[in-house]
Amino acid sequence: MRRRSALLWAAALGALLLPLAVDSPYVLHIAIVTGIYIVLVQSLNLVLGYCGLLSLASPAFFGVGAYVATLLALRQGWDSTATLAMAMLAGIFSALVVGFPSLRVSRHSFVIVTLSATLLLQLVALNWEEMTRGSLGLANIPAPRLFGMTVRTRIEWYYLSAAAAAIAVFCTWLLVSSRFGRAMIATRDDEQLALACGIDVFRTRLVAFCLSGGLAAVAGSLYAHFISYIDPGVFGFSVSETLLIMVILGGSGTLWGPVAGAVVFTALPEMLRLTPEIRSLLYGVILLSLVLYRPRRLFP
Amino acid sequence: MSGVLRVEGLSKSYRRVTALDSVSLEVRQGSITGLIGPNGSGKSTLFDCISGFQRQDSCRVLLQGEKNLLDLSDLPPVKVVRAGVRRTFQQLRVFPRLSVLDNLLTAAQAAPGFSTLAEALRWPAVRRHESKNCERAAQVLEECSLSPHAQGPASALSYGQKKLLELGMALMTNPKILLLDEPVAGVNPTLIGNLRQELLRMPKRGVTLFVVEHNLKLVFDICDWIFVLDRGRLLTAGTPADVSKDERVLEAYLGHG
Amino acid sequence: MATDPVFLAQLAANGFSVGLGYALAAVGLALIFGILGQVNFAHGELYMLGAFLLFWAMKQLGLPYGIAAVLMAALMAGFGALLAHVVIVPNLDRGFESVVLGTLAVGIILQNAVRLGFGATPLDVASPLESQAFEIGGVLLFGQRMLVCATFLAAFSGLYAFLRYSEIGRAMRAMAQNREACVMVGIDVRRVTRWTGALAAALTGLAGVVISPLFDLYPNMGTEVVIKSFAVVIIGGMGNIWGAAIAGVALGLAESYAGGLGNAAIRDGIAFIVMIAMLLARPQGLFGRTVRV
Numbered sequence: 001m002r003r004r005s006a007l008l009w010a011a012a013l014g015a016l017l018l019p020l021a022v023d024s025p026y027v028l029h030i031a032i033v034t035g036i037y038i039v040l041v042q043s044l045n046l047v048l049g050y051c052g053l054l055s056l057a058s059p060a061f062f063g064v065g066a067y068v069a070t071l072l073a074l075r076q077g078w079d080s081t082a083t084l085a086m087a088m089l090a091g092i093f094s095a096l097v098v099g100f101p102s103l104r105v106s107r108h109s110f111v112i113v114t115l116s117a118t119l120l121l122q123l124v125a126l127n128w129e130e131m132t133r134g135s136l137g138l139a140n141i142p143a144p145r146l147f148g149m150t151v152r153t154r155i156e157w158y159y160l161s162a163a164a165a166a167i168a169v170f171c172t173w174l175l176v177s178s179r180f181g182r183a184m185i186a187t188r189d190d191e192q193l194a195l196a197c198g199i200d201v202f203r204t205r206l207v208a209f210c211l212s213g214g215l216a217a218v219a220g221s222l223y224a225h226f227i228s229y230i231d232p233g234v235f236g237f238s239v240s241e242t243l244l245i246m247v248i249l250g251g252s253g254t255l256w257g258p259v260a261g262a263v264v265f266t267a268l269p270e271m272l273r274l275t276p277e278i279r280s281l282l283y284g285v286i287l288l289s290l291v292l293y294r295p296r297r298l299f300p
Numbered sequence: 301m302s303g304v305l306r307v308e309g310l311s312k313s314y315r316r317v318t319a320l321d322s323v324s325l326e327v328r329q330g331s332i333t334g335l336i337g338p339n340g341s342g343k344s345t346l347f348d349c350i351s352g353f354q355r356q357d358s359c360r361v362l363l364q365g366e367k368n369l370l371d372l373s374d375l376p377p378v379k380v381v382r383a384g385v386r387r388t389f390q391q392l393r394v395f396p397r398l399s400v401l402d403n404l405l406t407a408a409q410a411a412p413g414f415s416t417l418a419e420a421l422r423w424p425a426v427r428r429h430e431s432k433n434c435e436r437a438a439q440v441l442e443e444c445s446l447s448p449h450a451q452g453p454a455s456a457l458s459y460g461q462k463k464l465l466e467l468g469m470a471l472m473t474n475p476k477i478l479l480l481d482e483p484v485a486g487v488n489p490t491l492i493g494n495l496r497q498e499l500l501r502m503p504k505r506g507v508t509l510f511v512v513e514h515n516l517k518l519v520f521d522i523c524d525w526i527f528v529l530d531r532g533r534l535l536t537a538g539t540p541a542d543v544s545k546d547e548r549v550l551e552a553y554l555g556h557g
Numbered sequence: 558m559a560t561d562p563v564f565l566a567q568l569a570a571n572g573f574s575v576g577l578g579y580a581l582a583a584v585g586l587a588l589i590f591g592i593l594g595q596v597n598f599a600h601g602e603l604y605m606l607g608a609f610l611l612f613w614a615m616k617q618l619g620l621p622y623g624i625a626a627v628l629m630a631a632l633m634a635g636f637g638a639l640l641a642h643v644v645i646v647p648n649l650d651r652g653f654e655s656v657v658l659g660t661l662a663v664g665i666i667l668q669n670a671v672r673l674g675f676g677a678t679p680l681d682v683a684s685p686l687e688s689q690a691f692e693i694g695g696v697l698l699f700g701q702r703m704l705v706c707a708t709f710l711a712a713f714s715g716l717y718a719f720l721r722y723s724e725i726g727r728a729m730r731a732m733a734q735n736r737e738a739c740v741m742v743g744i745d746v747r748r749v750t751r752w753t754g755a756l757a758a759a760l761t762g763l764a765g766v767v768i769s770p771l772f773d774l775y776p777n778m779g780t781e782v783v784i785k786s787f788a789v790v791i792i793g794g795m796g797n798i799w800g801a802a803i804a805g806v807a808l809g810l811a812e813s814y815a816g817g818l819g820n821a822a823i824r825d826g827i828a829f830i831v832m833i834a835m836l837l838a839r840p841q842g843l844f845g846r847t848v849r850v
Contacts, residue, residue, distance in 0.1 A: 101833045101837045109791060116829055117829070120829045280665055284663070284666035291655050292643070292659070
């Protein structure tokens, strides 16, 4: 226990000092993306790891967050604090729309509806050209202004992304170590017994799913502001697959495992300079071998 | 003694098979009431319907509340538990990966419904509730002599200890009535003795027991009143002495038991 | 303006033929769910694979459309049996999420393998019926669409006969009802699983063969098929084959009228909206979950 917390402190210190030690823009870029992935990974971890629900809607909420923040910033010229908050609300709301009908029925219909929602939103982003400019995408997304401070340089971005990651991990910890967290784990481990204990299984799952949607949408809006260009590809299914690998291999249902997964699986493909096709192919193979040879790792 | 739980005309059928055919019964306050009958007579279905796990076709389930009667028919399981009706399952069920203490705390999750935000930020009301539950849990741990195992995972307990934990979990919310589905199935004789002691103490704690059990010796020993179900119908009811003399009961068990 | 009866009839004809295509594309998914209780997330990729195999057989091997289609169905059946053997058989007794993740992984592998093999530029397969059309009372009927309808009729009557009269088909129906009981009476559950996979993949591939000449071929073309198939399966009742047929036609008609009388944006969303509405109103689907013959 003590060794682990020492390790955590060392990692936190390293993360804090990283921009001073390295001034390669490329490394910083990867580090910033990693921070955004940590937010996303915790969003999936809440649902998959702590509620035991397989959700394929992470890219949907990520994309909703990205588009809402972008459109509000470009069309309305809103301040980033406001766009971020709106993106989060949009994420929570979309999760409500997807989760309310599907969670009531069965875990089967939940997976199906989450995937369908992702695919549908991608279609909408592609075809609603007046709003999204379709496959041309939206460019020149302004640098975010948070509380009157504009985040421009890579180093500033690095600290913003690190802060977002830290907040996401902290919020996850607050949630899972609370009374609510116990309820989530109870519904995951034995739904019938949880019901008999008077836990509202449907409400617990829906709330967790909505929070997860909000978290993913925040990650999406950060991503949009950082890359400053988005197209319907943000709804891409490959995000789901990467996230599943990060969460499952890192250790779903633990606080730090998925974080480690996010760090490793963002840095590794970059270091190996894999093309997206090869990377996806490899992830597919890893996922399949996990299912076939380590089925116990899949669900906590 | 007055009735704490009343079931009026409960029927349940699956497609064309009738599992329960207008069963009416009343469980008296502070009693240990038994429900027996051969396999497939509808005992578990009756429990499922009372606790809201299955929808009955037509019925009224009434619970004597503090002042007035509560209608439990058509309520979801969560609301039934909050009203004070707690159940256990035929197969032993605890949360294996939570610690023994957390199992007990989880079992007390029913009331009241805090908002998730309040729970995550541990608002004072939530903290007060939690510390009250912790005290209650410590007390239950003591009574079930599980205190030394409180921090360990429930999966590390022996079968008998898990049985005790299951009972302890059911007691966490101070239910008005406890529906026990075969509490001593698969338990060795020594442990049955321990569990018997626990069960006999329940009415003194203000908990009414309604027990489905195949171990007839135990049922005739501890129950004040026994209902006999056969093929979805109430066959007879009475004190253990009456029921044990009733020939129809014997016939039902031997006939198609 | 849209009250012209010929126009409405045209919309009905279009919707009907598109809907039969949806039903044909979804029946494989319904079959696997109904018989094995598993959701196949590689379903869209099976469709895609069928279309690309057709392209390969026609362009690379120079086979005519009809022969290529038959060869393709055989290859797909083999692939389906392999998929069932590798992913579904070992996971029959585990949670359904294992199969979801496993088939998802297979889908990802297939999609990227095809992207590496054929590139991402859209391809086109030519079918001899593609440019044919004839007219009845002012309503245009297109040759390839008619082929889709004919294939639907052939596939569904074939499936009916197979489930009804063959020994394997009877075992499949038994398994849909109660797998444990099947094990007890000595039915080889693994064999039935492989057969189900083969049958489902062949039907899905067949759908790819007859429908894909109407559109471009690209590696993630399965996406749209998968949305429609999921919707059809949920609306018709998970695993209900006849429910899928009816839901497919209903969805095709709804989309056709929405596209013709409303606008295209609504058309894309209809499948999802109806699916959500169905989950809220009647979660077991229109016809419930059963494989009945």
